[in-house]
Amino acid sequence: MFKQTQFNKRKQLRFRRWSRKGYAIFVSRHYEVIMSECTASVSSGFLPKTKSIKKQMLSVSQLEEKVLSGERLTEEEALWLALHAEKEALYAAANRIREHFCGNKMDLCTILNAKSGKCSEDCKWCSQSAHHKTNIQVYDLVNPQEAFQQAKHNEAAGAHKFSLVTSGRAISHHHLDKLCKIYSDLKKETPKLELCASMGLLDREKMQKLVETGVKNYHCNIETAPSFFSELCSTHTTEEKIETIRIARDLGMGICSGGIIGMGETMEQRVEMALTLQELEVESIPLNILNPIEGTKLENQSPLTDEEILTTIAVFRFVNPKAMIRFAGGRNLILHIQDKALKAGINAALIGDLLTTIGSKGMKQDIEDFKTAGFDVARSN
Numbered sequence: 001m002f003k004q005t006q007f008n009k010r011k012q013l014r015f016r017r018w019s020r021k022g023y024a025i026f027v028s029r030h031y032e033v034i035m036s037e038c039t040a041s042v043s044s045g046f047l048p049k050t051k052s053i054k055k056q057m058l059s060v061s062q063l064e065e066k067v068l069s070g071e072r073l074t075e076e077e078a079l080w081l082a083l084h085a086e087k088e089a090l091y092a093a094a095n096r097i098r099e100h101f102c103g104n105k106m107d108l109c110t111i112l113n114a115k116s117g118k119c120s121e122d123c124k125w126c127s128q129s130a131h132h133k134t135n136i137q138v139y140d141l142v143n144p145q146e147a148f149q150q151a152k153h154n155e156a157a158g159a160h161k162f163s164l165v166t167s168g169r170a171i172s173h174h175h176l177d178k179l180c181k182i183y184s185d186l187k188k189e190t191p192k193l194e195l196c197a198s199m200g201l202l203d204r205e206k207m208q209k210l211v212e213t214g215v216k217n218y219h220c221n222i223e224t225a226p227s228f229f230s231e232l233c234s235t236h237t238t239e240e241k242i243e244t245i246r247i248a249r250d251l252g253m254g255i256c257s258g259g260i261i262g263m264g265e266t267m268e269q270r271v272e273m274a275l276t277l278q279e280l281e282v283e284s285i286p287l288n289i290l291n292p293i294e295g296t297k298l299e300n301q302s303p304l305t306d307e308e309i310l311t312t313i314a315v316f317r318f319v320n321p322k323a324m325i326r327f328a329g330g331r332n333l334i335l336h337i338q339d340k341a342l343k344a345g346i347n348a349a350l351i352g353d354l355l356t357t358i359g360s361k362g363m364k365q366d367i368e369d370f371k372t373a374g375f376d377v378a379r380s381n
């Protein structure tokens with residue numbers, strides 16, 4: 001056994017990378033192990049049972065300054081924030097980054113489920129997949145009058161954007177022509193609403209039709225980290241989604257793309273998703289929280305903790321400082337921490353009822369809540 005006096009004469013070892021096993025071996029011999037992000041002195045059983053960790057090369061304030069100066073975080077820096085940063089400091093810094101780049105504007109979008117169910121894709125989370133037996137409404141295409149009424153209601157309530165969303169791998173030409181007619185009429189009937197679409201993996205010809213009709217933004221979630229996507233879906237790939245995003249971008253459309261957290265991915269994979277969206281320069285990032293639906297393959301998935309959710313929001317803000325980080329599906333699960341989330345990087349929201357689940361507390365209440373939190377919800381146009 002080593003003598004206790006050796007603790008005061010411990011040697012230093014410096015590592016850029018380390019393993020838990022290697023770390024444990026060296027600290028048990030009273031070396032001071034210095035990693036790239038921290039230094040830790042850990043005593044063995046016969047020494048005082050204390051552990052002191054001090055920031056060595058990274059700190060929340062240092063990384064905040066880096067982002068505010070216009071630099072991008074590295075993967076290692078983003079991981080450090082997710083795994084090691086003090087949480088309240090992380091959330092507060094993410095809020096300051098949001099204020100610096102985006103001010104207090106809150107972007108408000110709404111959606112209408114324009115085609116529901118019978119989807120050929122096997123996404124494990126989705127109640128609209130034909131591979132699952134769920135209790136959802138199934139219909140071929142929304143009635144145009146219903147779309148007009150919903151859009152007018154949303155415009156009057158104060159929404160900024162309105163999107164038609166369809167189930168399936170990609171909307172057919174036949175259905176697309178009908179939906180484009182709805183969009184043409186909406187431009188006249190609801191001039192204050194910016195029109196958006198979410199219609200699957202569209203090719204350039206179909207996307208061009210939407211552009212010519214007046215659709216400004218296209219939504220196509222990457223859903224999760226590229227390294228994890230194949231665990232959740234086998235009928236299409238992340239690469240196909242990215243190609244769809246690039247087609248929309250090439251045609252001048254704004255891009256809305258995010259994902260769902262809580263599907264079994266690791267925090268490291270959430271960071272990977274954030275970095276992928278950074279590389280794609282996505283302007284609007286909806287962060288959905290899995291709301292397990294009976295009949296889907298993820299119906300028994302364990303929920304994330306409040307801390308995991310807030311940490312994910314804050315890290316997404318650090319990695320995508322100028323983006324709209326958007327409340328989306330599953331917000332009804334986190335209403336008890338909504339105020340904290342609004343101070344951890346959020347500056348946009350999907351309001352009203354969603355595709356197959358309820359939204360939060362109603363559009364008017366949402367808007368009042370955002371005003372109370374200090375956000376400006378007025379339309380830009």
